[in-house]
Amino acid sequence: xxxxxxxxxxxxxxxxxxxxxxxxxxxxxxxxxxxxxxxxxxxxxxxxxxxxxxxxxxxxxxxxxxxxxxxxxxxxxxxxxxxxxxxxxxxxxxxxxxxxxxxxxxxxxxxxxxxxxxxxxxxxxxxxxxxxxxxxxxxxxxxxxxxxxxxxxxxxxxxxxxxxxxxxxxxxxxxxxxxxxxxxxxxxxxxxxxxxxxxxx
Numbered sequence: 352x353x354x355x356x357x358x359x360x361x362x363x364x365x366x367x368x369x370x371x372x373x374x375x376x377x378x379x380x381x382x383x384x385x386x387x388x389x390x391x392x393x394x395x396x397x398x399x400x401x402x403x404x405x406x407x408x409x410x411x412x413x414x415x416x417x418x419x420x421x422x423x424x425x426x427x428x429x430x431x432x433x434x435x436x437x438x439x440x441x442x443x444x445x446x447x448x449x450x451x452x453x454x455x456x457x458x459x460x461x462x463x464x465x466x467x468x469x470x471x472x473x474x475x476x477x478x479x480x481x482x483x484x485x486x487x488x489x490x491x492x493x494x495x496x497x498x499x500x501x502x503x504x505x506x507x508x509x510x511x512x513x514x515x516x517x518x519x520x521x522x523x524x525x526x527x528x529x530x531x532x533x534x535x536x537x538x539x540x541x542x543x544x545x546x547x548x549x550x551x552x
Contacts, residue, residue: 381453381523381548389431389545390462393505397460399545402528403450405463406432406543407439413450420445427464427503427542438542441476441532443469447541448481451525454548459494459526461509463544467499474534476541480511481527494528497539 384400404413411422416439423440426433439447459480467474476497482490495509511526526546532539 381455384548386549389543390505392429395462395505395508397508397547398549399460399462399547401432402461402544402546403452405449405545406436408433408436410437411439414439415448416445417447418442418445420447423540425540429464429503429505429543431464431543431545436542438540439530440468441530441537441539441541443474443532443537446529446531448529449527449544451481451483451527452546452548453523454526454546455523459511460547461494461511461528461544463506463509463541464503465497465499465506465539465541466503467497467501467538468540469532469538470534470536471500474532474537474539476537476539477531477533478509479529479531480509481529482511483525485523491529496533503542 386398386400388396388398390397390399407422414422419442421440422437425438426436427438441447461478461480465476467476476499478494478497480492480494482492484490492511494511495507497506499506509528528544528546530539530541
């Protein structure tokens, strides 16, 4: 994880230097976002905002849960969004889609904390970005696969390359993230979904 963090910081360090600093930020046509750097201890300097109910502090409110996905007690040990929230359990065959949020960016970065509670060598967690543009068109984009271990750990940044679809004509869209366990005996637990919603200038 340290090796990844160093490489990640090196690759995006220059780009993020121009991004909005920690604190309140305003997007064109989007509500204000409280930005922070929750993954800085893992050498990720990007400023993120907690997605709507991203720490499950309001249970499953706003999330679409299917196939037995459920909010359970127990917080990830790093307390990125506080010590009192819950987490999301994703058994085999389930899925969970986060609430949509307004973004203005070329590439949406998302990170979360997860652990693999199933057969580690045979399962993974698939992440898709569900994007809706200002015209109401919906696109589903692959945003990464998590193959993490049995202990809580930050995910590798999930990236949805929104600019490929030319969705930035008016600088506004919404994005939500769908999590699906994949593989034999797949069972995952996730917490604290953070998103980088800002356009780099």
